[in-house]
Amino acid sequence: MPVVEECKAIHALRVTLRGRVQGIGVRPALARLASGLGLSGAIRNTSRGVQIIVEGAEDSLSAFLEGIGKCLPVAACVEELQVQHGEAEGRTGFSIETGGPPDVLAVRVPLDRVACHDCLAETQSTDDRRAGYAFTSCTDCGPRYSVIRTMPYERAETGMASFLLCPTCRKEYESPNNRRFHAQTTACPACGPRLWCCDRSGRVIAEARHAICAAAETIRRGHSVALRGLGGYQLIVDATSRFAVESLRRRKRRYGKPLAVMVGSLEEALGIAWLSEKEQELLTSAAGPIVVASRRDDGVLAPEISPGLATVGLMLPTTPLHALLIQECRRPLVVTSGNNEGEPLAYRPEQAIDRLHELADVWLEHDRPIERPVDDSVVRVIAGRTAMIRLARGYAPLPLRLESRRPGIALGGHQKVAVALTNGAQAVLGPHVGDLNTLASRERLLEHITALSQLFGFEPDRWVVDPHPEYFTTRWAADRLGHIASVQHHHAHVVAGMLEHGWLDREVLGVAFDGTGYGSDGTIWGGEFLRATATGFTRVAHLRPFRLPGGEKAVREPWRVAVSLVEQAAGLEAASQLRFPVDVNGSADLAGLLRMVHSKRFSPLTSSCGRLFDGVAALVLGTGASQFEGQPAMLLEAVCAQEEPGVYSLPIRAGDPKQIDWRPMILAVLHDLAAETAPGVMAMRFHRGLARAVAQLCRDYQPLPIVLSGGVFQNRVLVELIVENLADLAQRLGLPGLIPVNDGGLAAGQLAAAIASWDPRD
Numbered sequence: 001m002p003v004v005e006e007c008k009a010i011h012a013l014r015v016t017l018r019g020r021v022q023g024i025g026v027r028p029a030l031a032r033l034a035s036g037l038g039l040s041g042a043i044r045n046t047s048r049g050v051q052i053i054v055e056g057a058e059d060s061l062s063a064f065l066e067g068i069g070k071c072l073p074v075a076a077c078v079e080e081l082q083v084q085h086g087e088a089e090g091r092t093g094f095s096i097e098t099g100g101p102p103d104v105l106a107v108r109v110p111l112d113r114v115a116c117h118d119c120l121a122e123t124q125s126t127d128d129r130r131a132g133y134a135f136t137s138c139t140d141c142g143p144r145y146s147v148i149r150t151m152p153y154e155r156a157e158t159g160m161a162s163f164l165l166c167p168t169c170r171k172e173y174e175s176p177n178n179r180r181f182h183a184q185t186t187a188c189p190a191c192g193p194r195l196w197c198c199d200r201s202g203r204v205i206a207e208a209r210h211a212i213c214a215a216a217e218t219i220r221r222g223h224s225v226a227l228r229g230l231g232g233y234q235l236i237v238d239a240t241s242r243f244a245v246e247s248l249r250r251r252k253r254r255y256g257k258p259l260a261v262m263v264g265s266l267e268e269a270l271g272i273a274w275l276s277e278k279e280q281e282l283l284t285s286a287a288g289p290i291v292v293a294s295r296r297d298d299g300v301l302a303p304e305i306s307p308g309l310a311t312v313g314l315m316l317p318t319t320p321l322h323a324l325l326i327q328e329c330r331r332p333l334v335v336t337s338g339n340n341e342g343e344p345l346a347y348r349p350e351q352a353i354d355r356l357h358e359l360a361d362v363w364l365e366h367d368r369p370i371e372r373p374v375d376d377s378v379v380r381v382i383a384g385r386t387a388m389i390r391l392a393r394g395y396a397p398l399p400l401r402l403e404s405r406r407p408g409i410a411l412g413g414h415q416k417v418a419v420a421l422t423n424g425a426q427a428v429l430g431p432h433v434g435d436l437n438t439l440a441s442r443e444r445l446l447e448h449i450t451a452l453s454q455l456f457g458f459e460p461d462r463w464v465v466d467p468h469p470e471y472f473t474t475r476w477a478a479d480r481l482g483h484i485a486s487v488q489h490h491h492a493h494v495v496a497g498m499l500e501h502g503w504l505d506r507e508v509l510g511v512a513f514d515g516t517g518y519g520s521d522g523t524i525w526g527g528e529f530l531r532a533t534a535t536g537f538t539r540v541a542h543l544r545p546f547r548l549p550g551g552e553k554a555v556r557e558p559w560r561v562a563v564s565l566v567e568q569a570a571g572l573e574a575a576s577q578l579r580f581p582v583d584v585n586g587s588a589d590l591a592g593l594l595r596m597v598h599s600k601r602f603s604p605l606t607s608s609c610g611r612l613f614d615g616v617a618a619l620v621l622g623t624g625a626s627q628f629e630g631q632p633a634m635l636l637e638a639v640c641a642q643e644e645p646g647v648y649s650l651p652i653r654a655g656d657p658k659q660i661d662w663r664p665m666i667l668a669v670l671h672d673l674a675a676e677t678a679p680g681v682m683a684m685r686f687h688r689g690l691a692r693a694v695a696q697l698c699r700d701y702q703p704l705p706i707v708l709s710g711g712v713f714q715n716r717v718l719v720e721l722i723v724e725n726l727a728d729l730a731q732r733l734g735l736p737g738l739i740p741v742n743d744g745g746l747a748a749g750q751l752a753a754a755i756a757s758w759d760p761r762d
């Protein structure tokens, strides 16, 4: 051995690689490189990435660093490479440390929490050092999921990393008796994020507290403010101003869909909506969701907030920034996600400037980065339970009671997409991503999949999708390497309900009512009764199928459905008598529609309950066009005259599968229309009739537990009527809960169904 080598000093390096580096052969590749260079040391996966310690001569260490890029497997993607120098410990040989189970994240990711009372009191006091400071937080409150880069949750791994604690904050952070002992997101005006207000050209017009005053002034004048919130940009306008709300709708191209309102206090909320105890509890909870509640007629809100609806979505300030702003505005505010309708929530400053330029007049900005976009959650109390409408801030990632040693990701469907995953140590349902109609939203989904799998420390190679051949998620997964499973849409809905209620090991009767789902026979399903286990199902009953004249077009133009229903129930003559208001596209071409109503090619068959609601709404309310999916059903629910005892008949026809026949109901509606019956009465009779038919069918399959699933069951009137009808079976009735019953919960059901059917041998 050459003497000169032995004289060389021995050094050590600690190298950490982050990014897509685990589970794809990175460790063996680096071990080979190190051994080849005569270095000793060890390599292991940690929840933060791959960590290598190498010891040896300086030139070999340099060669090692240079060689890393070239030796890695192609699937690897290093986003960050950290090199620390250290003292050699005299290691011999090179080892790959496995140390038991793979190093995936077993701990839960903490959830974002709204500002606590103590923090709000400090920001609103006059003498506290955090008076007026918008980024006040403590161990009880503040951003979590939205600021975490990697787990474990420590300041250095969050968006707060670049804000070094000042001596006073440091002291609080280190004092065991302080409320901010180890509060990872703590900050103060001296050391934390800064706030400013700028105009559309980016010119700063005010800073710190003055920025809040400037933004408030803009809002009071009827203009809109883009605010960088906790999980993304939000658009804010005066909720009492008709002008402000209408102009926001126009600019955002959001027509008809209800807007959420933020109020300063619970007292203020009680002046706007009728709130049950449970609703008040949700409103003031640490998760701080938007609570959909009955709107008071005598409130101060502009009617354009939720046109045609009897409800309003309310929330309290979620961060000190919101609290300070609303205090300055002294009125309720519309707070809606910062995006054009259909696009994903903007959360990076460069995206926001680009996408929100036409939507906002003034910007309330700060320099705390948002690491993970997350919308506000939306909940509704139905039959005394919390029913999740949109799972996001404060609730997501939602832990799922699923066990699997194999990692995998379920991608949901096409609308309201959220993904569910298991990394082998835990399973969760991720936050709402959105509809996948735009390129931007598809890109956001892919970004989100990568970000979530990195957070949970695994490399997915098992995918679970909807069998719909046209869904983006289905087609995208088909191009992945690995194992792909598909789970029928309504089965996934039912299994999500089984998971919600801890019934995965049982057989249930699942009622899956929604808008559209790809059926096992290639037709469009959506009014299904499935006798189901976690791994399979039999379709035991469904709504009598009807034709959707114009296919997809019928979703936007419910009058088409009405014509089809009437034609089948009462004949061509009755259908040709129907009159609908002229829609935005000109006039309703009734004659043309009647010619194609039986066309197999242009009028696909469906058993969809969502579409049945559309058709009935068109008849009862004269709704010619729908501004968003589900709107006709929401309008129909809103007009229900709850004291009306009448019931339309929807008889159950024998057969295999059985069918719920809606034709007598349509005939009764026509009769009531001719008698000029009030729409609220007809709407209620329809809800009662459908609830009775559902209950009747469910009784046939006793003692199976019953699961209500699918977006139709966001309808409070319908669910509560079913509960009333099945009061004696309350223990066996699985109602909507924290896993959304709409497509936002689909992925949870897909994942649970796939795990139950994965062969233990592969």
Ligand SMILES: [Zn+2]
Binding pocket: 115, 116, 117, 118, 119, 120, 136, 137, 138, 139, 140, 141, 142
């Ligand atoms: Zn706090």
Ligand SMILES: [Zn+2]
Binding pocket: 165, 166, 167, 168, 169, 170, 187, 188, 189, 190, 191, 192
């Ligand atoms: Zn400080």
